[in-house]
Amino acid sequence: MTLQVENLSGGYGQTTVIQNINFTIPAGSVTALIGLNGSGKSTIINHLIGLLAPKTGSVVLNSHNLAQDPVGFKKQIAYVPEQPVLYEELNLQEHIQAMINIYHLNEKTSWEEATRLLKIFRLDDKLNWFPTHFSKGMRQKVMIVMAFITQADLFIIDEPFLGLDVLAVQDLLTLIDEKRESGASLLITTHVMSTLKAHADQYIYLEQGQIVASGAIDAISDQVPVMLIGEEQTNG
Structure with a gap:
């Protein structure tokens, strides 16, 4: 259960945003993708989930090449976007x-896990609520619950x-x-x-669409701007 990204370059239209991106995420590990706004984090994510086609390079998960076997590849991943995407006509x-x-999850065990997660995020009494009633934070929690009930091999989580x-x-x-302890791989973007x-086993630091440093936090901290090392601010 390994994600391998090799020589990945791409962007939007004729504009190349990321260049020669190479990294591996082993099974049972957490990788943090960090960088300032515009560094290329979201562009990499969009390539990994198949929203953008690479200009060069390959993305392979457990021998499933995204370009050659997109269905087999995508069956193995769960994605939590930065901006929650919910259907207004569906309740929780x-x-x-x-x-x-x-x-195609097991109905009984999946609902047991969903119930556990809903209690953790204090949403268990809101099953009949529609998205219009949820705050931004609550919508984000719903996306997390939906992703984490899956048995995905790779979780891609964008600014969670x-x-x-x-x-x-x-x-x-x-x-x-x-x-991570169950053997899944996780790629998480953060500022x-x-x-x-x-929690992260390795960090990948981006600048202008290229990997500038990668490795454990202590190994790369002197190559990362101070504002990326500081405390995270959360909102209500």
């Missing part, structure tokens, strides 16, 4: 059921801590550790390193 219960159906309250941040970090300091 229907969103979870839709995820179970899409991933923005908008979450302090309790929810700690709850998510606990779940991240659980998934700062401190929140993931005790």
Whole structure:
């Protein structure tokens, strides 16, 4: 269960944003993708989930090449976007059921796990709520619950801590550790390193679409701007 990204270059239209990106995420590990706004984090994510086609390079997960076998590749991943994407006509219960159906998950065990996660994020009494009733932070929690009920080999999580309250941040970090211990791989983008300091196995630091440094936090901290090392700010 390994993600291998080799010589990945790409962008939007004729504009190349990322160049010669190479990294590996082993099974049972957490990788933090860090960088300032415009460094290329979201562009990499969009290539990994298949929204953008690379100009060069390859993305392979467990021998499934994204370009050659997009269905086989995508069956193995779960994605939490920075901006929650929910269907306004579906309530919370229907969103979870839709995820179970899409991933062909076991109904009983999936709902047991969903119930556990809903309690953790204090959403268990809101199954009949529609997205219009949810705050930004609550919408983010719904996306996390839907992703984490899957048995994905790779979790791609884009700026998950923005908008979450302090309790929810700690709850998510606990779940991240659980998934890693179960053998899953996780790629998490963030603007700062401190929140993931005790949880990430490796960091990848981007500048202008290129990897400037990678490795453990202590090994690359002197190559990373101070503002990326500071404490994360969370919102209510």
